Structure formats: structure tokens, C-alpha cells
Ligand SMILES: Nc1ncnc2c1ncn2[C@@H]1O[C@H](COP(=O)(O)OP(=O)(O)O)[C@@H](O)[C@H]1O
């Protein structure tokens with residue numbers, strides 16, 4: 008009977024980052040989540056809300072023949088992102104400090120699992136849970152994409168960006184839960200972080216407009232008093248808004264990232280929806296006011312001057328790679344923080360916390 | 364285990380503070396391989412903190428620890444060699460008892476089938492087979508303690524660190540625990556067990572390490588307590604005969620303040636069991652109707668009380 012406790016294990020290798028370790032944590036976390044009734048209720052409520060909005064929208068913005076489809080698709084997409092930003096923080100923001108309070112963190116840390124395996128496993132679990140919400144929204148998103156005649160490839164791409172953005176929020180939540188001792192604190196912190204990305208950054212952008220506005224000498228191509236003559240360049244002083252210094256405040260916004268990554272607008276003039284508006288807005292902001300203005304309304308251009316439309320003068324290269332990149336960097340930083348904070352042995356402990 | 368074999372646990376000059384609180388001040392200890400060693404000390408004396416450092420969860424501010432020949436802070440060898448049972452039992456809410464153990468097995472990187480076999484084996488060992496499919500949070504406190512013990516054993520650890528494993532256990536489970544720990548030790552496992560259920564420890568430990576305000580009490584001092592004269596309770600049916608006999612044989616009788624009501628009992632101080640046997644023979648020969656002669660408290664308890672006294 009003594010053999011039951013004495014089978015020497017094979018000589019262990021030094022701990023590394025293994026998929027098997029990540030999967031152990033992932034399965035553990037998913038089992039915990041899937042079995043709670045709260046989770047099932049949340050899924051049902053989500054499905055009902057998105058379905059309700061999807062049913063309501065066409066009535067509000069008009070039928071698909073008059074461009075309503077583009078509007079419905081854009082609004083549902085933004086709505087699902089918004090709802091996702093509300094729900095995702097709850098999926099990861101107590102993953103670490105909650106376990107520490109429940110006394111289940113140290114028993115994992117004392118095993119052969121490394122801090123990166125624990126952190127990544129928890130992140131993946133939170134992200135998969137967030138993706139479940141996305142998946143049950145797919146019927147509505149897909150239907151809206153069909154009515155808006157979005158190409159399948161484009162649709163998949165947008166959904167992928169949406170999924171990545173939700174993953175970033177989960178990572179931020181995980182980082183916060185590693186940083187704060189109390190679960191309530193990290194939940195609040197995560198919501199503050201999400202609000203900073205979405206609402207606060209927008210407010211700061213708007214509030215900072217006076218600060219980036221300067222009185223400058225500019226050249227304006229204007230219609231002379233004699234309306235039949237050619238337009239002429241006039242030097243004048245104008246307020247110039249240098250949003251090219253603050254456009255990044257918009258670019259990091261998940262809503263902007265998603266809208267900017269959405270497929271380009273169709274050729275028809277009515278193929279213009281909320282996503283296109285956001286996209287144009289942020290690209291204009293990136294360009295900022297130019298030192299030359301074309302106000303030659305009479306279209307009577309002097310020789311050698313080509314007409315210049317505002318939307319043509321602006322930089323139309325996509326903004327979303329920057330925004331998504333910044334978001335992913337933020338999420339990566341949060342994950343790195345979580346890994347650092349999970350390392351044992353602890354040298355310092357946050358005041359008021361015990362290891363076990 | 365041979366006398367010359369290397370100690371399984373060594374701590375030298377270990378110290379750890381939490382902010383202003385000095386939890387472990389200076390700990391020097393060696394735990395023999397294959398022994399069951401008690402870690403005894405009043406509340407707040409630093410037992411849990413010391414065990415955390417031995418388990419590789421907390422870095423000592425100063426000093427070194429070595430478990431199974433390696434530093435638990437940095438070595439996978441040491442980690443694999445340690446089974447740690449925390450004093451507060453936390454478990455994953457909705458996992459079943461079986462899943463708790465298979466998860467732990469996976470966390471120790473045991474192959475899946477070995478992990479499953481080990482789980483079955485351990486459930487039998489701690490008598491939780493009928494709860495295999497029960498969610499862990501539905502277990503009673505004592506059952507959770509037993510699950511915690513099984514969890515600590517999952518990786519076949521040659522070194523076991525148990526923090527108050529007996530608290531919450533019913534008498535039957537305590538006996539089981541004692542038998543189990545003795546059997547593990549017989550198989551070569553080193554067990555360090557902190558507890559305040561001293562009567563239990565007395566019967567199962569080979570050695571004891573005493574902690575007082577974060578310091579190990581020197582082994583000479585410990586030796587002194589174990590060899591010092593213990594108090595025995597002597598009950599007789601005839602108080603007068605007892606006193607005559609005591610006077611004739613110049614045996615000092617101490618009043619027994621905690622005497623069970625109704626009995627005629629006094630305390631005597633005796634060096635060892637042989638002295639007790641001699642005393643009893645003499646009293647009986649003198650015609651004193653002796654009902655019982657038994658030590659008042661266990662050795663550990665006596666040592667513990669002397670520690671407790673210095674706690675201000
Ligand atoms: N994480 C912590 N932060 C602050 N103080 C602590 C912490 N852990 C333990 N202590 C303090 O250190 C001392 C020793 O605690 P502990 O090791 O838990 O003692 P024991 O297990 O012997 O009862 C106590 O005074 C306790 O308050």
C-alpha cells in the first residue's frame with residue numbers, strides 16, 4: 008500500500024510555455040463559466056437585445072432600396088461592438104484577483120504551470136466567452152450584410168476586426184485584475200479604460216479643438232468681385248484647426264477602427280452609411296486644415312490650377328491599421344503586466360492581500 | 364532512512380516581513396527525510412508564511428531555503444517534489460471533485476491517463492469516492508480538507524507541506540489522517556505539518572519545530588522541554604491514605620485545580636514512564652486505592668504552553 012504515494016515522476020524539465028499548460032487553464036476556466044446559469048441568461052438576453060434592435064432598425068432608417076441596408080448594417084455592427092464593450096470587461100476583469108480572493112490562484116501557481124500559461128489561458132477563456140456573444144449575433148449581422156450587399160470576404164474581415172477588439176478589452180480586463188487587489192476595483196478600472204478609449208478620447212478630441220486652432224495666414228482661391236473673371240489667390244487670416252495633431256485620439260477608438268475597416272462605400276450615392284461617415288471624418292481629421300483653400304465656386308479656374316475638392320485633398324489611406332495596432336499593443340501590454348504579476352515567488356505583496 | 368541522509372527541507376536564517384510586520388524573523392531548521400515533523404506555534408507566529416516560502420510562493424527577504432535538494436523559488440525539480448496544502452481551502456466553484464483532481468494532475472503535467480488513475484486512487488485514499496461527481500463547493504468543511512489533502516498528493520510529492528490539515532476534521536478523519544501521514548512517511552515521504560491540534564500531533568510526529576514570534580526556538584530549549592519533568596494526575600479513592608503515603612515517601616503533591624468534579628485527585632511531577640511505574644507500585648504496595656495515574660498533557664502541548672507564555 009505504500010506504492011500508492013511513491014511513484015517518482017520522471018525528472019521534470021524546467022518550466023516553459025506549453026500549449027498543454029495553456030489548455031489546462033483554459034479548460035478549467037471554461038468549465039467554470041459554461042456551468043453557471045448567469046452565463047446562459049446573459050447569452051439569451053444578448054440574443055434578444057440584438058434581435059430586437061435588428062428588427063427595429065429597418066423601420067427607423069428606411070428600406071434597403073433607398074440605402075437603408077447600408078445604415079442597418081452599419082448601425083448593427085456598431086451596436087454589437089458597443090454591447091461587446093459593455094459585456095467583455097465582466098468576462099476577464101476579475102480573473103486574477105477574483106481567484107486570489109477565492110484562494111484558487113496560489114494552488115495553480117504552486118504547480119508546474121508558468122505565469123504565462125495561467126495568464127494566456129485566462130485571456131483565451133475570456134476571449135472565447137466574448138466570441139460566443141459575437142457568434143450568436145452573427146445571424147443578425149449576416150442578414151444585415153446581405154441587405155447592404157457587403158461582399159462575404161469583407162464581412163468576414165469586419166467580424167475578425169470586431170473579434171480582435173473584444174480580445175483587446177479582455178486583455179485590458181485581465182491586466183486590471185492583476186493590478187488591483189479587489190475584484191470590484193478592477194471591474195471599475197476596466198470600464199474606465201474602455202470608456203477612455205471610446206468616449207473620453209472623443210471628448211478630449213473635441214475639447215482640444217480650440218487648443219489646436221491657430222490664426223494663420225492662408226491662401227484662398229476665391230471668386231473676385233467680378234463674378235465672370237477668373238478666380239484669384241488671396242492672402243488672408245483664418246482660424247486653422249490642426250486636427251492632424253490630435254487625430255490619433257479618434258484613431259484609437261474601437262468604433263473608429265471598426266468603421267474604418269468596414270468595406271469601402273458602394274458606387275451609388277445612397278450607399279452611404281454611418282461607417283462611411285466615421286471613416287471620412289477620421290481621415291479628414293488626420294489631414295487637418297490645409298494652408299490653401301479652394302473656394303472657387305464659379306468653377307472659373309485660372310490656367311494651371313486644377314480644382315481641389317476637400318475629400319480629394321485629404322489623405323485617404325486607411326486609419327484602422329494604426330488604431331488596431333495601438334489597441335493590440337495596449338492589450339499586449341496588459342497581458343505582459345498580468346504575466347509579470349503572476350510570477351512566483353512573490354517579492355512584494357499588495358497591501359492587504361495574502362498569498363493564500 | 365539512514366542517519367547520514369540529506370535533510371529534505373533546510374532553512375537557514377530565513378526572514379520575511381510584510382511592510383512593518385515581521386512575520387518570520389529568523390528560522391533555522393532541518394527536516395529529516397522520511398520523518399513527520401510538526402511545525403508548532405501560536406497564532407501569528409509565522410507558520411503559514413514559512414510554509415509559503417518553502418512552497419516557493421514567497422521569496423524570503425533573507426536566508427535560504429532548500430526543498431528536496433533544490434531552491435523551490437527557481438527549480439522545477441523542487442516544484443514537482445512539493446505537495447502543498449494551504450490553510451484556507453479554495454476551490455473552483457462548479458468543478459466536480461474528480462475534475463479538481465484531474466485539473467491539478469494536468470497542471471503538474473502528468474499524462475492524462477496517469478492523472479485519471481491517480482485521481483481514482485486518491486479519492487479512495489481520502490474516502491471521497493461517493494462524492495466523485497459532486498461539485499467541490501457542495502462538500503462539507505471536513506470533506507474539503509480531505510479533498511485538499513488529495514490535491515496536495517496528486518503529483519506523488521516526496522515532500523508534503525500541510526498547513527493546519529486537521530482543522531475541521533471529525534475524530535475519525537483525524538485518525539485516518541494520522542494513519543495516512545505515518546504510512547507516507549514509512550514510504551519515504553517527508554511531511555511537515557503545522558497544526559494546533561496538539562494532542563493529535565503528539566501521537567504522529569517524529570520531530571517538532573517550534574516557532575515563536577517568527578523565530579525557531581532552539582533545539583536545546585526544545586530538548587529541555589521534552590525531557591523536563593511532566594505533571595501526572597493521580598486519582599485515588601482515599602484522600603487520607605494518599606496523603607499518609609506521600610508524607611512517608613516524601614512525594615510532593617500539587618493541588619489539582621482542573622480536577623474532574625467529584626474525584627480525589629492531585630498532581631505529581633515525574634521524570635519519565637519508569638518513574639511513574641515506580642510511584643504506582645509504591646503507592647499500591649502502601650495500600651493506597653489508586654484509580655488512575657496519567658499524564659496531564661502531551662509533551663507538545665506542554666512545550667506549546669511554555670511558548671504561549673512568552674507571548675506576553
Ligand atoms: N500578506 C500579509 N500581509 C501582511 N501581514 C501578513 C501577511 N501574511 C501574514 N502576515 C502577518 O504575519 C504574521 C504571521 O502570520 P502567519 O504566517 O499567517 O502566522 P500563522 O500561520 O503562524 O498563524 C501575522 O502577524 C500576520 O498578521
Ligand SMILES: [Mg+2]
Pocket residue numbers: 410411412450526
Ligand atoms: Mg496559519
